[in-house]
Amino acid sequence: METKILLVTHYYRDANPARAEELDAAFAENAKIVESLGDSASMLVLSYNTLQAPHGRVEVNEVFNRPAVDDYIAEANARANSDTLVVLANSDVVIPATAYLKALGHKFANEVMALTRWEPEGIYEGGEVSQDVWMWKGKIHTLGLKAPLGMVGVDNVMAGLFKRRGYEVSNYACSIRTFHRHASGVRNYNPKERVEGPTFFPIPVALPQPVRDRVLIVVPHCNDLHPDCRAAIDREKVDGIEQVMPMRGSATDMKFRTQYSIGSTINRNRARAESLATDASHFLFVDSDVVIPEGAVAKLRSHDLPIVAGWYPFHSADLWCAGVWTDASHLHRFARPRPGLETVDFAGLGCMLIRREVLEGMTFPHGWDKKAFGEGNQPIVWGPCVAFCHQAAELGFKTHVDGDVICEHRRREHGC
Numbered sequence: 444m445e446t447k448i449l450l451v452t453h454y455y456r457d458a459n460p461a462r463a464e465e466l467d468a469a470f471a472e473n474a475k476i477v478e479s480l481g482d483s484a485s486m487l488v489l490s491y492n493t494l495q496a497p498h499g500r501v502e503v504n505e506v507f508n509r510p511a512v513d514d515y516i517a518e519a520n521a522r523a524n525s526d527t528l529v530v531l532a533n534s535d536v537v538i539p540a541t542a543y544l545k546a547l548g549h550k551f552a553n554e555v556m557a558l559t560r561w562e563p564e565g566i567y568e569g570g571e572v573s574q575d576v577w578m579w580k581g582k583i584h585t586l587g588l589k590a591p592l593g594m595v596g597v598d599n600v601m602a603g604l605f606k607r608r609g610y611e612v613s614n615y616a617c618s619i620r621t622f623h624r625h626a627s628g629v630r631n632y633n634p635k636e637r638v639e640g641p642t643f644f645p646i647p648v649a650l651p652q653p654v655r656d657r658v659l660i661v662v663p664h665c666n667d668l669h670p671d672c673r674a675a676i677d678r679e680k681v682d683g684i685e686q687v688m689p690m691r692g693s694a695t696d697m698k699f700r701t702q703y704s705i706g707s708t709i710n711r712n713r714a715r716a717e718s719l720a721t722d723a724s725h726f727l728f729v730d731s732d733v734v735i736p737e738g739a740v741a742k743l744r745s746h747d748l749p750i751v752a753g754w755y756p757f758h759s760a761d762l763w764c765a766g767v768w769t770d771a772s773h774l775h776r777f778a779r780p781r782p783g784l785e786t787v788d789f790a791g792l793g794c795m796l797i798r799r800e801v802l803e804g805m806t807f808p809h810g811w812d813k814k815a816f817g818e819g820n821q822p823i824v825w826g827p828c829v830a831f832c833h834q835a836a837e838l839g840f841k842t843h844v845d846g847d848v849i850c851e852h853r854r855r856e857h858g859c
Contacts, residue, residue, distance in 0.1 A: 447483035448543055450530045451519050453510055453592070454490040454503075461627035465535065469624045470494075472537045474501050479540060487518060512588040512601060520582040531577040533592055536560055537622045538576060545619050549650060551580040555605045557598065559616040559647045560623040565713030566616060567623070570806060571644040574598040574614065576621045584608045588640070596637040603641035614645035617719040618652075648803050649719040658740050658796070659723035663710035664731035669853045671734045679740045708809040708827050711792070715802055726802060730793035734851040742848055743796040749840040750797055750832070752790035753848030754780040762818070764791030764828060765844045774815045774823065782846040789832040790844040793852070804838050807831055 454470055457463040470488070474497045477486045486501045488494060489510045494503045504518070519529045528547055532538055546556065557574035560567050567573055575598070586604040590597050602612045660676055662668055668676075711728065718726050727740060733755055743751050756763050757776075766776035767788045774788075792807075810830025817823040825833070832842040 447526065447547070448477070448480055448485070448528050448530070449519060449522055450477055450484075450486040450532065450538065451515050452486070452488055452532045453515075453534050454488050454492065454494050455534070456492040457629065457631070459627065459629045462629035465624045465627055469535050469537050471497065473532075474498065476538065476540050476543075477501070480543060484543070485522075487522065489514070489518065509591045511591055512597065513585040515592070516583060516585045520585075523582050525581045527581060529579050529581075529583075531592075532621070533575045535624045536575045537624060539620070539622070542576075542619045542621055545650065546578050549615075552611070553609065554611040554613060555579045555583065556619070557602050557605075557612050557614050557645050558619055558621055559614055561616070561620045562623050565710075566647060566716040568709045568712060570616065570712060570716070571614070571646040572599065574602065574645070575623065577601070578619075579610075583610070588638075590638045594632060594636065594638050595634055596639075596642070599642040599644055600638045600640035602643035602645055606643050607641060612643055612645050614647050615650045616647040617716045618650040646804075646806055647716055647719075652722060654724050654799060655722045656724050657722075658725045658727055658744055659718055659721055660727045660729060660740070661714045661718050662729050662731055663707070663714040668731045669734070671851070671853060672729065672731055675734045675737070676729065678737060679735070708807050711807040711827070715806060719799070719802060724799050725796055726799070727794070727796045728792055730791075732853040733791075733793040734853060735794055736849060739794070739848050739850070740796075743845060746784060746843065746845070748796075748798075748843050749801050750790075750795065750835055751784075751843045751845055752792075752796070753794035753850045754844060754846065755791055755793055755850035755852045758852060758854060760818075764793065765789065772816055773820075774817055774829065776817060780846050780849055781844075785844050785846065787832075787842055787844050788836070789829040790842050792828050792831060794848065794850045801835055801838070801840050805831075805834050808834055 450473060457466055474486055477484045477500055478498050484500060488501065488503045489506050490503050491506050496503050515531050523529050530538060556578040558576040559570045559573060560575040586601065588601065588604060605612050725744060729735060735753060739753055754763055754765060762776040762778055763780055765787050766774055769775050807827060808830040810825035810827045813825040813830065815823055815825060835842065
């Protein structure tokens with residue numbers, strides 16, 4: 444029978460018992476999943492330790508040196524036919540059956556998927572920086588890359604070289620989820636040894652899908668929603684139609700870091716991945732301590748703009764979370780809300796309606812690496828709100844703020 448699915452990976456026995464145990468578990472789990480997919484699926488393992496194949500559809504090839512990227516591609520090409528789905532994965536990543544099935548349903552057109560892994564807390568925080576699973580159909584060109592998988596930077600150099608070879612490189616990790624098994628935290632590489640070469644950074648998006656005209660309310664948080672925030676979201680209705688859905692479950696119950704802003708950006712990016720996997724056309728991001736006014740969703744949606752926000756005050760200053768640049772280094776933040784619909788250079792992510800096309804083109808930056816001058820020429824950092832709106836503007840999306848949507852900002856002991 445022709446092979447329709449070919450998983451290519453590697454195996455080694457780590458000297459650390461905890462790491463060895465999780466690598467063994469990942470190998471066993473992947474082998475079991477391949478067996479469950481039927482006779483047309485197989486698994487090739489390049490192993491530099493003696494390894495017993497658990498069943499007939501696992502082929503173990505013993506190697507004496509750590510395989511390079513081109514070695515994996517050559518071994519896959521030797522076994523693939525024109526319609527074989529080839530999956531290349533790091534040894535500590537598990538590919539569930541649903542991932543194979545979703546990929547089989549995708550029409551690869553000179554395309555390579557470079558998939559960001561998922562951690563127990565959600566999608567890996569450096570989504571466009573790390574891709575641990577690769578998928579393509581049939582045979583592909585080698586890359587001239589002698590570096591092994593797992594080295595720092597090899598992911599983005601692989602993506603850059605695939606681009607140079609003329610392939611489209613996509614990252615559908617919002618839809619096709621693969622799971623990292625690395626609870627031990629043991630790492631055997633030197634972070635200073637980086638693979639050099641042309642790079643490409645594919646951001647995680649969802650598979651192309653039909654989209655409905657509806658709003659998904661997204662509330663990423665660490666320690667549950669403020670009761671007033673939850674009550675305000677629960678009362679939002681739009682003409683009695685299910686156009687508003689509070690984001691619950693794994694996307695809102697993200698208990699990750701309580702460190703403000705850095706942690707909130709990680710949570711927003713994990714919520715972004717969950718959100719893009721839905722069929723919603725718009726996403727209203729609400730901070731867990733922001734109380735939106737009744738009718739906020741309908742009002743913001745009525746403008747039909749890529750980015751439109753409500754007003755709410757800062758906790759740390761007698762100012763509101765919206766403003767404009769007065770020159771290249773000075774940011775003016777408004778002392779009070781302005782009436783009507785205002786075009787601004789930044790508004791608050793604590794109540795912001797974002798159209799799907801915006802989120803498909805970017806992730807949430809944290810903004811703590813950029814500085815400006817604020818009121819009284821005092822130095823300030825951009826933070827996530829300024830950084831997001833600035834990056835969106837670079838993509839051609841203006842930010843607006845609606846003077847009829849005035850939110851309350853509750854005080855809490857932690858960020859979202």
